[in-house]
Amino acid sequence: QKEVEQNSGPLSVPEGAIASLNCTYSDRGSQSFFWYRQYSGKSPELIMSIYSNGDKEDGRFTAQLNKASQYVSLLIRDSQPSDSATYLCAVNRDNYGQNFVFGPGTRLSVLP
Amino acid sequence: DAGVIQSPRHEVTEMGQEVTLRCKPISGHDYLFWYRQTMMRGLELLIYFNNNVPIDDSGMPEDRFSAKMPNASFSTLKIQPSEPRDSAVYFCASSFESSGNTIYFGEGSWLTVV
Secondary structure (H helix, E strand, O other), rough: OOOEOOOOOOOEEEOOOOOEEEEOOOOOOOOOEEEEEEEEOOOOOOEEEOOOEEEEEEEOEEEEEEEOOOEEEEEEEEOOHHHOOOEEEEEEOOOOOOEEEEOOOOEEHHHH | OOOOEOOOEEEEOOOOOOEEEEEEEOOOOOOOOOEEEEEEOOEEEEEEOOEEEEEEOOOOOOOOOEEEEEEOOOEEOOOOOOHHHHOOEEEEEEOOOOOOEEEEEEOOEEEEOO
């Protein structure tokens, strides 16, 4: 079992719809979780971080964390073609360090 | 503010040659990471440093790979000898522990070994 798993996609949604991206992780002791967006040919950039169970909203983005189920999700409301990218889920395995593990990413395509 | 700076951006080299990738982290950051990204394996952590000291190099694929951080503003990743399977994008990233675990990536070094 890989440490961080995501559906590879592609996930296609129409413009204006909600895109839902999912991630599961294997290390139950993980404490911090991140979503990065990576456009083709570019480097990953941080969208959201979440540390506590529940929802965290930032503009059109909502991150959801359920530590009991070892599950993290990212919702993108009112999806735009510019949201088309690969979304990487990342988990910090260390409570005090910076030992990040990335999932394989989900490719999202927002259709105009 | 200048971000993480990597060089070269692109390199094509022949099998058996030595490759050196360079990285300048964001000033003031105390963590530096080297990642490799391929279609098959995704984004893999190779090694990371804290205050110039290597903390975890378990991701370094084999002895052909080595990384150094002689000071807070410079790091190198060296592959000697290079092989075609080393072809990938190599990302350097840095973070400041008090920044809430946010890591910032450079634009990557695209390596092709023929």
